[in-house]
Amino acid sequence: MNVDGRGAAATDTAGLEVLTREECLRLLAEAPIGRIVFTDQALPAVQPVNFTMLGTDIVVRTSPESKLAQATRDTVVAFEVDDYDVATRTGWSVMVVGIGHAVDDPEERAVLEALPLRSWAPGPRSHFIRIMTDIVTGRRIPRRP
Template sequence: MTTLDRFDTSGLEVLSPADCLRLLESVTLGRLVYTVGALPVVRLVNFVVDADSVVFASADGEKLRAAERGDIVAFEADTVDLERQLGWTVTSVGHLSVVPADEAEQLAREIRLRSWAPLPSPRLIRLGIESVTGRRLLPWAQRPHD
């Protein structure tokens, strides 16, 4: 990737898939984007990255039904520092699935997943990352200039 290819037309740094996954692993709160009745829905979820997937917990409801159907969804996480005008955003796309109970029990012992909202009878849901893209706003001195 050349220096010019490293930035988009807005001057944001285009991140590699490896950088995107590393940044996703650095935060615990993201946004799941899916559809209900053909309309977009965005929900905050606490998550962990497990290899090439995002794992989060859900109670009964639309997220769980989307996972049971294997819906294609988007997932976004970011960090923004408004004072210093720095930040990044990563978006991944893939199919949802419900983690089988036996695997969920093992996975729950290995990961530290906490929900920001109380969940009665939570089930683990996996988003298999099929594509991941990201952008980062660098300090002014590191940005491309005309």
């Protein structure tokens, strides 16, 4: 349960509001940019990407030769979106941990090709990464009274 019996948002030990899975998926669907966390030559790596959702899955387009394509093939990755306001020092973040799949099946590719997803980066982007939202967590810094 992320919401206590009185309907108030739950807070974690650090005093941050805990977001429900539904709230996290809604925020994911609205975010233009997310960040994929993967491993590159045994070191942690993180790269921003634009993306879209297909149901509850995250879909990213990249070049088949990219590090990202190579490093997210049937591997656990993290994916993060956030937004914050410097003036009020508030913000929220959502993190997904799930399996990244390289989409090779022609029928599945055809479905993803039809999505309104064009990579912001230049060049051909014929490789699709699909990330399952197995674990979804989110936090919000509440406004001070």
